[in-house]
Structures are given as structure tokens and as C-alpha cells.
Amino acid sequence: MSVETQVTINLPDGSSKTLNQNATAADLAQSISQGLYRKAVGALINGEIRDLFTPLQNNDQIKILTPDDPESYELLRHSTAHVMAQAVQRIFPQAKIAIGPTIQDGFYYDFDIPNHTLSTEDLSKIEAEMKKIASENQKLVRYNIPDVDKQIKEFCDQGEKFKAELLEEHKNDNPTLYHMKDKDGNIVWNDLCRGPHLPNTSLIKAFKLLKVSGSYWRGDENKDRLQRIYATAWWKASELEDYLHRLEEAEKRDHRKLSKQLDLFSVHEEVGPGLIFWHPNLATVRAIIEDFWRDVHRKRGYQFVYTPHIASEQLYQISGHLQSYGENMYSSMDIDGQPYRAKPMNCPGHIMIYKSRLRSYRDLPIRMAELGTVYRYERSGVLHGMLRVRGFTQDDSHIFCRPDQLEEEISSIIDLVDLMMKTFGYSYKAYLSTRPEKYIGSDEEWEFATNSLEAALKSRNLNYEIDAGGGVFYAPKIDFKLFDAIGREWQGPTIQVDLNLPKRFDVTYIGENGNRQQAIMVHRAVLGSMERFCGGLIEHYAGAFPTWLAPVQAVVLPISDRHQECAKEIYKKLQEAGFRIRIDDKAETINYRIREAQVEQIPYMLVIGDKEMQSGQVAVRHRRHGDMGAMSFDKFLTQIKTEIDDKS
């Protein structure tokens, strides 16, 4: 056999294999082992997920994908999306299909279904039809469109205007269709799609349609309104069950639900949506977090400031917020004939303080910090518990520094972020967002600011990803994504190097050479907002705040009336020692009161009965570990003290 009719491909283990030309990934799998061939669902070719029947090229780096590989879920979910679309069109022949991408843990598909609104009952019908399609064992076959214009016309004739539009857009990108064929090889359905896909539908076994919602063609509210079906798909039924279980768990942790159980916060129609009332329990948690926050900031050379909640429009004209952020600001109020606004951001206020006197290069850096409450208009449909509100308190800081101090400042912020996130038990990941398409400032400024951010990340040996073009128009930034106790992602700290405001406000200092120089301004928030952070914490801890944060740290429970005196003494001693203590001596059984304390997630219960009165000990029950037996009061004191000091 000559070399031309063969291809050599490389395998993950470093070995290589020679196959006939036109061999596909499936052929490769078969040549490796029957077992692998049976399990194969696709291939990773030069790092890209591809169909199992993709012909291989000389020198390709190949990994055969099986359900054991995380990448295989992309194939599964994408193919399941097509099965869903086919099912929808079987049930609703008038339905036109838009797009159906995979998302985390699942996928969705958008449809235009004239004269029908999808309901939850429809979902089970569609699911049943999908099972049918899966059992029909249809083949998914990639098909290069030979005549794009003809295909566009065909789509138009079928009324598939979204597909026609997409194809028109991709006409020069070698567009492909995927044919779905029955066992006799007849094409029963097709969809414009780049792929890749599973070889056939029989692999699709464990899926569930989750919800319907509205959407727009291309996410544009001026374009067609579509109906979206969200769904999830897994290889095994057990995985699907686990996933649904995780959803249930997440639902149990919902901060709005826990708020009712634990009496944490409320919103009121008489007051307005998106405005949070902090009840004593959550206010206690917040106050402790704020104390901690002040403490770590003080130790890092921050100075605390307070700024007004309303300001003349002049301020926001200078800052540019009226022009670029006006849509999110509340309309003006008239004060002595002058228009004023509720503040949407703290930065202009901090700049006012900076500019209240002449600053020398020796004064820098100046780190100003404020738990600053701001008000922003959010569209009514986006409000969500404490996580998306209209009035909130940011843990906002602005650092004014010289160019030569920038990297060091950023590095120290990253250090602070690390301390804060570790304290609350979040893991995190950093993203460096670079210059977007629309921006202000010079290329040199962008380069300097971006390089400083990156250098700081590197100096701290922090892994980060680059979000190219993800910066805001006035600043490159580092964003941190947090991962909570059940692995969910939250928006975390942010660091931005502002290339705009120092110019607009003429923020300067006198340099060593006696000349006025422009100061560099860094915005940073670590917790984000107290509302969102505390809302997130509720879910992260599932309502069981660690002892250092718990609204009530221990409850003293006298067994009967004759133990009240003794219980009160213990209660008093603990309260005087600075703990947050409650005594529950109401005329209920001890079981009842223990249950109440458990439901309230109080970390410690101290049961006082005859034995304890005699021995002078306390019987300790922990909300998680249950009855811990009797111990001396001092021992308990030391134990809880250590726990609080360690913030564990």
C-alpha cells in the first residue's frame, strides 16, 4: 500500500496509528478495540468536538469520545435539542424553529408556534414524542449544502424564516444540514446545524423538559417573540436523577424561601418592589460582616468616608453618568429649583473628597472606602429577592494612585479578595477583561492598565482566563467568579482601572517635579453589594450561618420551671461574655423547644436540668452533630470562642 492512500493519526497516549484514507473516527475506534467502538459517540479532533463519522486527516490528533468524557455531553445535549425540535414540529406542524444551543447542564430550543402557547402539559407530550423518536433510532447525518441559495429558498418555502436568515448569514462558511434518517434511510427531518452530533438517537435516554419561557429572536425585543423550552439531558437515568435532585436542593436553599422560615428580610408593596427591609436576624449577620469588613480594610490602609445619597445633576453631568447611565437613574427631584438625583454610584462622591484639597505624590495611594447605598432603576421583570434590587449598599472603594503604584495596589486588592472569599468559604476564579470594541481613552492607557492588572495576577500566581473584549468602555477589569457550597456560580469581586473619570473630573496630584499629574483611579468591590452578597450567603450556607455570623449563637433551654434560675445565670454569663444568646423557658416540652431551635438553625442548644444543676455543667447539643453530652461551662465557653475567632 502506498503512503498516499493512508493517513497517520496521533492518539492521546502519544502513540500513532495508520489508517486507510477516508477512514473516520469510528473506523479508528474500531481499529483500537470493539469495546471502544461500541461506546464511541464522537471524537475530539485537534481539540474540537466532532462527529464520529468525520473523515480523518493525516497528522490529526484524535481522542475518541465516550460517555465517560465530559465533552460528550455537548454532543448528547445538542442532539437531544434536535430531537426535541423534531418532536415539537410533529406535534405542532405550524411551529418554526429558531436556535437550540447547549447550556450548562442542558440545552434549550426557541420556537415560533403560531396560535399556540406552550404549557406544562405540552412538555410531557413533547417528552413522550421525543422518547418515540429516540427509540426509532434515527441516524444523524451531516450533509454539506451543495446549493445554498436553493436551500435558502427551500427554507423560505417551508416558512422556516429563521433558518433562512441564519443560512444567509453563514452562506460562505460551508454550511451544513443534519439529516435525521429512519431505519430505511429516508430523511424524516432536517435542521440547519454546524454540529457535531451523536451518530444516532438511540443513545438519547435520560432527559427531561424543565420549563417554558419567552424569548426573542436573537435576544432582541424588537424582533419576533419566541417560546423557549429549557431541558436537560444525561447519559444515564441515575445522572438525570442526581441533577434533578440538585435542582431540588438548590430550591430548598432559595434565600426567599429561607427568609420566611428564618425571618430574614421582606419587601413590601406599599414601599415598592426591589427595596429590602432587613429584619433583625439578617441585620445582625450584616452588621457582623460589616465589622469584619471595616477591620480588614482598616488594616490595609483604607480610610472610611460617607457621602450624600442625593446630589445635584451637575455632578452626574460631569461624571457622564447622566449621559451613559441615565436609563438606570431615577428621575430628578426639584430642590429649590435645582434638579437633584438619587446616587447610582459612589465614585463621583469619593472624587469630590479627593479633590477637596491639593494632593501631593506623597499622599498617594489614597484608598477610600464606603459602604455606600445607591439606587438604580431595574426593569420590573428582572427583580429577584435580594439578588437583584433597586436600592443596595455596595462595599465600594476607590484607590487613587500613581502609575508606579498601580500594580502593587491591584495585587493587594487580590490579596484582600482572597482573604474575604476564603473567610466565607467560596472558591473563585479570575477573569481578565480586555478592551472592548467601543472604548474611550488612548491605546497606551489601555495597554498600561491592562498590563498592570495582568502583572498583578501573575505576581500572585493566580490562574486566570482572559475575556477578550469583555472590559467596560472606560476600563479593563478583573472579575472574580465565585463557587458556592453546591458548586453554583456567583458574580464576585471586581477590580476596574478607570480611564475616564480622572479625566472628566481632572483628578490630579502634584508630582515630584512640581507638575500636575493625572491620578490613576481604581474601582473595586469585594462583596459586591450587601444585598446580593448576603442573599448569596443565605443560599451558600443553606440558612445555617456559621457561629461567628449566626443571629443567635446559642439558646439556653431549662427543662422545667425549677431549672429556670440556673438557666438564667448561664444565659447572663454568656450574654455578658458578648455572645448572642437566647433563653427559651416557655411552657413547652424540651423536645418542642429543641425542634424550634433546630428549625431556626441555632448552632448550640444548652439543656439545663437536674443533672446540670447538680454538676454545674451544661448539656450541649449542636445543630448538626446532635447531643454532645455534658461539659463544664468553661469548656463550652472556650470551644465556642475558638470557633468564633476562627470563623469556622
Add this chain to the structure above:
RNA sequence: GCCGGUGUAGCUCAAUGGUAGAGCAACGGUUUUGUAAACCGUAGGUUAUGGGUUCGAGUCCCUUCACCGGCUCCA
């Protein structure tokens, strides 16, 4: 704001178009209790709001408001 859904006692939920109910919580008693719910009783409602259809509306239709799931945006 848009699409879809929901709104009944403080909470969780019932009530084929035909007299609004339960459990928990609250309150009053009784019980004095050993590690997740003692017993008896009392009170609690313009069924989110305003209108309409009907002999009759919690239930059907429309308005407004709020909430829920998304779209979009962001702390």
C-alpha cells in the same frame, strides 16, 4: 419593559359556578417536661385590586398591582 404562569388566614395549602376550610403559628387554659412537634379551647378572611358576565363568582372574562420562571441588564 416583553413572553408565560401565579395570587385564598401570619405560614403551607384545600374548596365540579351554589353557605370559604385544614394543619402549623398566634392567643387563653391544662401539662413541668431529658435531646426534632403534649392536650383542650378561642380568635383569625371585602379570596391581591378595580370592573364585567351570571339568579349566584375564590372559581369565567377584562384592568391594575405584586410575585414566580425566562428574555435583557447588572452590584
